[in-house]
Amino acid sequence: MTLSRLILGLLSLAPMTGYELKKHFDATVNHFWSADKAQIYRTLAALVKDGFCVAETVQQDGLPSKQVHRITEHGRAALLEWLETESSPDAERNAFLGRVFFAGQLDKEQLHKLFDRRRETARNYLASLQEQLAASPAANPGEALFFQLATLRNGIRHVKAELEWLADIEKELV
Amino acid sequence: MTLSRLILGLLSLAPMTGYELKKHFDATVNHFWSADKAQIYRTLAALVKDGFCVAETVQQDGLPSKQVHRITEHGRAALLEWLETESSPDAERNAFLGRVFFAGQLDKEQLHKLFDRRRETARNYLASLQEQLAASPAANPGEALFFQLATLRNGIRHVKAELEWLADIEKELV
DNA sequence: ATCTACTAGTGGACTTGTCAACTAGTAGAT
DNA sequence: ATCTACTAGTTGACAAGTCCACTAGTAGAT
Incomplete structure (x- = not known):
């Protein structure tokens, strides 16, 4: 459902091929929804079948x-x-927290590796999100671009929260 | 993979039935990994087949x-x-942000509904996480319970980040 | 001369997760 | 007397997503 609506959303901005959709997903949607190309092409076929879009060779x-x-x-x-209907909150799926949950079973070295690696990826991810944001032109509140950048800012807020949490935990673990 | 390891993790704390596993998931794991009971029973069967656990009637x-x-x-x-291997970061999946991304196509009323509903669920969710945390006994850094509560504190940090982001956006939208 | 990447798409197998129905006995509430 | 919830688990159908291989021509790099 969500993927099909996101595809419709991108198509509402401009007509596109599956190939271009994949590019757009990777470039601007990836931080909240990733899409496999096989999945995109199949969903596109379903959208055509349902009359939600038409294909021209x-x-x-x-x-x-x-x-x-x-x-x-x-x-x-x-x-x-779809835009107007309430989104039932997506189930959280975080394998890293799963490891943390049972991290009492790790020795000190492995424990620090767990958190250090997380901090590293979070930092890199934060940098890439901030770059994306900085590379975008400014947007006035209310216009289309504003909302697209708002999703980026959401990601940035969350990664920062993750880093703060990591700092808390690592401090307590001395 | 992740579900099977989380089940092993719970079984490492105490022997359990599938029914009890489901209870534990709903009570203490749900904020980072939810599990359907059919899925639990099937995964449990696979774990037995692989010799990772044994069942006694x-x-x-x-x-x-x-x-x-x-x-x-x-x-x-x-x-x-599993605990020692690096977790490849889970793909973010956030249908709400998908709606935000295309929110430029909504009228003012629908737009505010979108953010208001999100704020409401976030607040309620925050309250429930904080209750869970408050209901737990204190834990000393390093012990098993500390890490379990750490995952809760992670969730709280993130929900707070979400609320801050919402406040930012709603302020800018006047 | 060979290797890699880009463009554009298709198809199969597979894993993971979701939903709903069904069995069957016990206990408490209305 | 009936209805609901709890305990404990099974099964089938399905939706969504992932991984890999394959086609096939063009262009640039080593």
Whole structure:
């Protein structure tokens, strides 16, 4: 459901191929929803079958032909309906916290490795999110770009929270 | 993988039935990993098949008979190995942020509904996590309970970050 | 000359997780 | 007397997502 609506959302901004959708996912959506390309192509086929978008094959010279997908009125309606419905909170899935939960069974060295690695990835991730944000033009509150950047800022807030938590825990563990 | 190791983790604390595992998941693991009971029973069967735990049927009077699962040495080794391996960061999956990403297409009323609902659920969730934490006895850094509570404190940090982010965004949107 | 990456997409196998129904006895509430 | 919840577990169908291999031409790098 979510993937199909996110695809409709991207198609509502511009007609696109599955290949381009994958690029957009990796570049701007990845921090809250990642998508496998096989999954994208299959979902796209389902959207066409449901009449939410239409595909047009475009021949190119020197490159493989491509299928440009365009959202339909029906598709726009489905997107809007989804935007307006309450999102049941996604189940948290955090394997790292699973390791922490049982970390009493680790020796000191492994314990510090666990937290150190987490801190490292969090720091790198924070840097990449901040770069993305800095690379974007400024947005006025309310316009489309503002909301897209808002999701980035959400990610940044959360990674910072993670780093603060790590600092707390590591301090207590001396 | 993760579910099977979390089950092994719980079994490493005490032998248990699938039914009890489900209770433990709902009570203490849910904030970072939720588990469906069908999934628990199937994973448990796989763990037995792999020799990571053994099942013993216990007859009860007045109640259905139950299968108590006990972790084996082999299972403890598998758990430890998992604890020591690096967790590849779980893909973020946040349908709410998906709605935010395209929220430029909503009218003012729907927009505020989107954020208001999120704030409400976040507040309630925060309260429930804090209650859980307050209801726990104090833990000394390094002991098993400390790490279990650390996962709760992680959740609290993150929900607070979410609320701060919401306040930022709502302020900017006037 | 070979290797890699990019463009554009397809197909199969597989894992993980979700939902709902079903069995069956006990105990408490209305 | 009926309804609901608890205990304990099983099964089937399905949805969603992942991984890998494959096609096939172009262009740049070593």
